[in-house]
Amino acid sequence: MTGKSAAKVAVVGAGPGGLAAAMLLAAKGYEVEVFEKQETVGGRSGELRLGEYRFDRGATFLMMPHLLEELFALAGRSLHSYISMKKLNPLYSLHFGDTVFRPSTDQKQTAAEIERLFPGNGAGYRRFMADEDDKFARVMPLLQRPFQSPADYLKRDVLHALPKLHAADTVYRRLSKYFDDERLRYAFTFQAKYLGMSPWECPGTFTILSYLEHRYGLYHPVGGINKVLQAMADVIKEHGGSIRTSSPVGRILVKNRQASGLLLENGEKVQADYVVLGADFGTAVTRLFEPGVLKKYTPAKMARKRYSCSTAMLYLGVDGTVDLGHHSVHFSGDYRRNVDEITRQGVLSADPSIYIHNPSVIDDTLAPAGKSSLYVLMPVPNLQAGIDWQQEGPAVRAQMMERLERIPQLAGLSSRLEESQFFSPLDWRDHLDVYNGATFNLAHNLGQMMYLRPHNTFQEVSGIWLVGGGTHPGSGLPTIFESAKISARLLEEHDRAARSRSVAVAGAAGSGVPL
Secondary structure, eight states: OOSSSOEEEEOOOOOOHHHHHHHHHHHTTTEEHHHOSSSSGGGGHHHHHHHHEEEEOOOEEOHHHHHHHHHHTTTTTOGGGOOEEEEEEESSSSEEEEEEOOOEEEEEEHHHHHHHHTTTHHHHHHHHHHHHHHHHHGGGGGGGGGOGGGGGGGGGGHHHHHHOOOTSHHHHHHHHHTHHHHHHHHHHHHHGGGGGGOTTTSBBBGHHHHHHHHHHHHHTTOOHHHHHHHHHHHHHHHTTTTEEESOOEEEEEEETEEEEEEEETTTEEESSSEEEEEOOHHHHHHHOOOTTOOOOTTTHHHHHBOOOEEEEEEEEEEESSSOOEEEEOOOOOOOHHHHHIIIIIIIOSOHHHHHHHGGTTTTSSSSTOOOEEEEEEEOOOGEEEEOOOOHHHHHHHHHHHHHHHTTTGGTTGGEEEEEEEEEEEEHHHHHHHGGGGTTTBBBOSSSSGGGOOOSSSSSSBTTTEEOOOOOSOOOOOOOHHHHHHHHHHHHHHHHHHHHHHHHHHHHHHHHHHHO
16 A cells, blocks of 8 residues: 555554554554553553552563564664663573573573583484474464465465474473473473463474574563553654553444444544454453354353463562572472463462563663562463452462562562562453453464464454454464554555445446446
């Protein structure tokens, strides 16, 4: 499309997907208006402030920054005009009791570290990286285009990728072919948690997650990942778009099975030619449509789908520095049991694994001088498990603090706290509208991937495109940004075709040709 489009696009939700799509469409000349319930942009990846301390609310791992660079370039901007990036070395520290593994993108160095800590496994690491390099080259094209009909499975890129997809295998079994030490298997399978799944159930396709970290590295945007989303909001405004925070959407208006705009909770009606739906998918389809409008995604059908796990969070403002790396994962003594309790049994673990984000070690913008903003995440069952978080929340918070205090670098942490907030699965649902508190959205089992995942072009109501973790290609920031690229492209193609038809009809009418 060239030139300006008069079409109005209403975007529901200023999370990563909604902002990315709005940025692309605003750059194309669409009249874009974003509506966000919260006071700030970013959704579950927005900024949290506690006194003088700042935190990323959700996502803290940023990989494949070249995808972000491409996204900003498509909007006529340079990412680096807005964001300063720091590459992490090592990637993270993985703690298995007294054994600490610190991998990096230097494959020679990481192979040597593996041999030192897990003798005999260095060759398996090199084989894994080589095999995954080939696999990723085949899989990546599938993450950059839509799957909207069964015929999409017969396209050449799928047939090329199929022998390497390992979709019928599991992440854990795949890694067991390369490593014989359980701790090392866990070091390359814990990334299944980014999808909120167990590596013993997650399709083997997703071994590419650990590969991507080791191949492309991890980055920290100064100020946190939320700064990337704020930069997107700036670009939207620079292109003439608008963002209305504290503006919750009550309904998507539908006429003759065609979206016609939005009804805000304050009663205001917003007319639009198209809608981009960036809200949490489960919440959106069960709340934002009049009863009876949707057939495939009714509340009853949504309740039967599979969802990711949730997370219990602690955001801590700490007096003094913390002698831990930027990312550290502290594994349960029985990791498999811990994962099974979260994903299958739906119970709280007595011996949980925890992840600690300590960005103040490299970023002095997040806390007062000499102090630290500490983010602690513990995977827990989602709300389908029926845990009473109003009752259990205080005990879980105490358990998390006790677990932290057992880490030598955090001994005496409780006495150093200046700010503290606990966030439970109930809070994810009630404060950020995350369906079932499933922080990582719909699960990525075989029945909910590619064509079987909600399509980028919404199937039930015309004029709606989906972005975010609840549509193809899935959850995680890189794939959410790809969903925005796909959906913005599909919307533009649809709009171009609609305008061509309109011109043809007008021309036929003007020439006296019978319609």
